[in-house]
Amino acid sequence: MMKNVPEEIKNYLMEAHQLAKQWHLPNNRGNYSNSESIPIKCVSVIGGGTMGRGIAISFCLAGFETILVELNEQAVSNCKRELEITYAREKTFKRLNDSKTEKLRNNLQITTDFHKLENCDLIVEAVFEDMKLKKELFTKLDKICKPSCIFGTNTSSLDLDEVIVESSTLHDRYIQMSSVLRNPTKVVGIHFFNPANLIRMVEVIYGSYTSSQAVATAFEACNAIKKLPVLVGNCPAFVFNRLLGVYLNQSQKLMYEYGYLPHKIDRIVTNFGFLMGPLTVADMNGLDDVINFLLYPMVNEGFLCIEEGIIDHENLIDIMFILGFGWPITTGGPMKLGRLQGIEKVANTLILWSSLEPNDRTYKIAETLKQANQKNLSSKL
Numbered sequence: 001m002m003k004n005v006p007e008e009i010k011n012y013l014m015e016a017h018q019l020a021k022q023w024h025l026p027n028n029r030g031n032y033s034n035s036e037s038i039p040i041k042c043v044s045v046i047g048g049g050t051m052g053r054g055i056a057i058s059f060c061l062a063g064f065e066t067i068l069v070e071l072n073e074q075a076v077s078n079c080k081r082e083l084e085i086t087y088a089r090e091k092t093f094k095r096l097n098d099s100k101t102e103k104l105r106n107n108l109q110i111t112t113d114f115h116k117l118e119n120c121d122l123i124v125e126a127v128f129e130d131m132k133l134k135k136e137l138f139t140k141l142d143k144i145c146k147p148s149c150i151f152g153t154n155t156s157s158l159d160l161d162e163v164i165v166e167s168s169t170l171h172d173r174y175i176q177m178s179s180v181l182r183n184p185t186k187v188v189g190i191h192f193f194n195p196a197n198l199i200r201m202v203e204v205i206y207g208s209y210t211s212s213q214a215v216a217t218a219f220e221a222c223n224a225i226k227k228l229p230v231l232v233g234n235c236p237a238f239v240f241n242r243l244l245g246v247y248l249n250q251s252q253k254l255m256y257e258y259g260y261l262p263h264k265i266d267r268i269v270t271n272f273g274f275l276m277g278p279l280t281v282a283d284m285n286g287l288d289d290v291i292n293f294l295l296y297p298m299v300n301e302g303f304l305c306i307e308e309g310i311i312d313h314e315n316l317i318d319i320m321f322i323l324g325f326g327w328p329i330t331t332g333g334p335m336k337l338g339r340l341q342g343i344e345k346v347a348n349t350l351i352l353w354s355s356l357e358p359n360d361r362t363y364k365i366a367e368t369l370k371q372a373n374q375k376n377l378s379s380k381l
């Protein structure tokens with residue numbers, strides 16, 4: 001993977017790996033050096049859909065006792081059928097051999113019986129993206145699982161600290177997501193990327209109540225299955241999907257507002273080094289503009305995440321996109337690309353675009369870029 005990668009980018013990514021390990025929660029709530037994971041022997045994945053199957057495969061192959069829980073017998077048989085399809089595909093790509101497949105067939109337990117989770121150390125729920133459903137599930141599991149069990153959620157967008165106001169004529173009642181547990185400090189986001197058995201990147205998300213022990217346990221579990229966990233704060237869509245959202249939004253604009261054809265946008269982006277492009281472009285002129293239009297708002301969104309305290313370092317955003325999205329490694333990731341091209345240039349371009357579309361949320365300019373723009377203007381005076 002590192003072939004042809006410039007030395008500077010290699011060092012930068014090695015530094016990102018180190019920074020990812022040195023996680024810390026705000027307000028002295030604990031960090032990597034003073035927090036201990038609970039010992040994990042048994043992991044349960046709830047929901048055997050796209051994500052749950054990939055997550056369960058990862059834990060089972062790493063030697064954990066792995067229990068996958070589905071809704072009903074029909075869902076169990078769908079899950080088993082889909083797993084067989086995955087095993088066959090992975091064998092074709094030589095990522096799974098016969099002995100590993102047999103290990104999965106023999107050891108991965110698939111059940112509808114939640115009571116089998118009594119001794120489970122870590123739950124990773126991957127049921128539908130529905131807050132009410134996830135809360136009901138955690139309420140049920142809290143009565144079954146042992147007190148030390150950590151509750152991971154693979155949600156890609158739901159707010160760990162969501163407050164629901166239940167109206168009544170006399171009082172409003174506020175209910176937080178984690179409050180459904182007897183001990184809300186045990187809830188932690190463990191956001192795998194699809195396909196979860198292959199992609200090495202994981203976002204670990206802390207909410208207002210998440211304990212450092214829950215974070216340490218999530219990190220330990222991810223490391224054991226050879227993933228790279230990165231700690232991020234709780235906000236809509238977290239970090240990876242926030243940047244991805246603006247990228248996809250820009251590609252839509254290229255099509256609908258600037259008249260580019262989808263296959264051309266794709267070709268430009270793949271020529272830039274991505275494994276796949278979002279869409280396409282009609283004109284072979286001005287390709288760099290196209291790339292900047294897609295990528296500069298991601299740099300901005302990354303700075304916003306850092307300024308909001310959602311994530312600590314630019315490197316960590318970059319490693320997410322290299323491992324999680326197939327970002328062309330030679331450019332070092334979105335934030336490094338912005339630095340290499342010059343953040344003054346990124347700032348000036350985005351400020352111009354924001355003046356053209358002042359109400360577009362994509363162009364809410366990060367302070368870091370505003371300052372870079374100011375510095376650039378002052379140096380010209």
Ligand SMILES: NC(=O)c1ccc[n+]([C@@H]2O[C@H](COP(=O)([O-])OP(=O)(O)OC[C@H]3O[C@@H](n4cnc5c(N)ncnc54)[C@H](O)[C@@H]3O)[C@@H](O)[C@H]2O)c1
Nearest residue numbers: 047048049050051052070071075126127128129155156194
């Ligand atoms: N698909 C992705 O690319 C992706 C990526 C990252 C995170 N996520 C998140 O992962 C979660 C799962 O997504 P998915 O794409 O795997 O969904 P999916 O629809 O493929 O699978 C969900 C599974 O959960 C099962 N389920 C529902 N309620 C259940 C219950 N009460 N008990 C046990 N099983 C139950 C369903 O039968 C289904 O098999 C969501 O929160 C989603 O936002 C998805």
